[in-house]
Amino acid sequence: MLHKLIQILLLGIFLAVSCSEPNSTVSSAEQVLFAEHIAPIIHQNCTKCHNPNGAAPFSLVSYDDIAPKAKLIAYVTEKRLMPPWPADPSYTHFANETYLTDEQIMLIKRWSEEGCLAGDTAALVQPEIVEKTWSKTKPDLIVKIPEPIKVPGNNSDLFLVVKVPFELPKDTIIRAIEFVPGNKRLVHHVNTHIVQFEPNKKRSLHEGKYLVNQDQTKSTQIHKELGLLNDDGSYAPMTPSVSNYLPGAQFSFYPDEIGGFRIGKKNAFYLNDMHFGPSAIEQKDSSYYKIYYGTKEPKRPVKEFQIGTLGLAPVEPALVVPANEMKTFHIKFNVPSDISIVNIVPHMHLIGKRFWAYAIKPSGDTIRLIRINDWDFRWQYFYMPKTMLKIPRGSTIYVEGDFDNRASNPNNPFSPPRVIAEREGSMKTTDEMFQLILSYVSYQKGDEFISLE
C-alpha cells in the first residue's frame, strides 16, 4: 500500500508542471477554454469531493486550483482513476454512476496541451459546493457515535467495527438512515447494520466495547466483545445494510413502498468495516447518523443475500492464492424465487484484481450485473441499477474473480508475497474475501419500470 502512495506522490511531482506552452497552430475557433468547456466538467464530476470540506486532499474549484494540475488531471482522467468509478460503463450502467465520457477526457487532455486557456472566467457561475452525500431533508433523530474515534498518525489504513447504541421511546417505522462522516478526509467507507434487541432479552446496551479493530479480532468474537449478544448469549436479529457511505456517493431514498422497516426500543448500529484512510498525524472522528421516520407500514422491506465467502454458495476452488500467482475463482448460485435487485455489492480485499457477475435466465438469456476490470479496494461502492432489475426464479448467478498475489501488484500487502487466503471468514484486510451481496425485494409485476434514479 505504501508502494502505491509513493507512486502517486512521485507521479504528482512528475506531473506537477503546469500547462504546456500554447500551441499557436490551433485556431481560436477550436480552442478549448476553461470557462466554457472544462469548468462544467470538473464542477459536475470532481468538486463534490475536491472542495475545502470534501473528502479529497485538495480543491478543484477555481481556475487557479485547476490549471496548475492540468497535466495530472489529464492523466488521472485518461487512466479513469478519477472520478473513482470502478464499474465498467461499457458493460452496465447504474443510477449512481459518475464517470467521464471519452469526449470529456479528450477535451481535458487538449486543454492541458493547448496551454490551459482561461476563457471568460468572469462569467463563470460558482458551483454550489454541497457534498451531495447527505440530503437537506430534516431528520427526525440524530444519533452520534458515543466517543470520538482516535485515528493514529501512522500512515496506515484502519479498519474498525463500531457499535452505536440508541434507544427509542416506542416501536418506530424507519424510512431511511443516513451516515454523516465527521472527518471527511479520513472516513473512507462504512457499511451499517442495525441490531434489534427484544427489551426483555437485553439489560444494557452499554456493556462491552464501543469498537474493535477488525484486523485484530476474530470475526466470531466481534459481537461478544462489543456486548451485542443477548443476555443469554444468543444473537439478536440484525437488519443488514441500512446505510452505506463512501465519499462522493449520493444518499438517496428508495421509491415509495420500497424499503423501510420497523424497529423496537433497544437498538444498536453495527458499523461493519469502518475504513479510515491513512493519516500522518493523530486525528479524531465524530461521525453521526440522521434517521428519517416513515409514516406508512413498510410494505416491501429490502432483504439481502450474499454468495461467496460466508455466503449461501461457496467460492470454488477454496479461496487460497499462492504467492507470486494470479488466480481465478468462481461462485455459482441458483435463484430460488423471482426477485428485483435494488443494489449490487461486489466485495474483495487488497489483492482482488477483476470482478465479474451476471445471471443466466432459464431461457438462456444473460442478465448483466457488473464488471470491474481493475478492482480497487478503496472504492467499495454499492451499485444501484437504473431501474429495479428482475432476476427470474431458476436463474443462475455466476461470479468470476481474479486475485493477483504477485510482487508487481502495488496493493500486495506483503513483500515478498505470501500465500493469502480466506480464513474462517476473517475480515482482516490482509486475508481475502470474495463476495457478491445483492439487496432485493420480492418481485412484483411492473418492478422493471420503477426507476431508482
Ligand code: HEC
Ligand atoms: C468520490 C470523491 C472524488 C471524486 C468525485 C473525485 N475525486 Fe479526485 N481524489 C479523491 C480522493 C479521496 C483523492 C486522494 C487519493 C485517493 O484516495 O485516491 C483524490 C485524488 C485526486 C488526484 C491526485 C491523484 C494522484 O495520483 O496524485 C487528482 C489529480 C484528482 N483526484 C483529480 C480528480 C478529478 C479531475 C476528478 C473529476 C473528474 C476527481 N478527482 C473526482 C476523491 C475524489
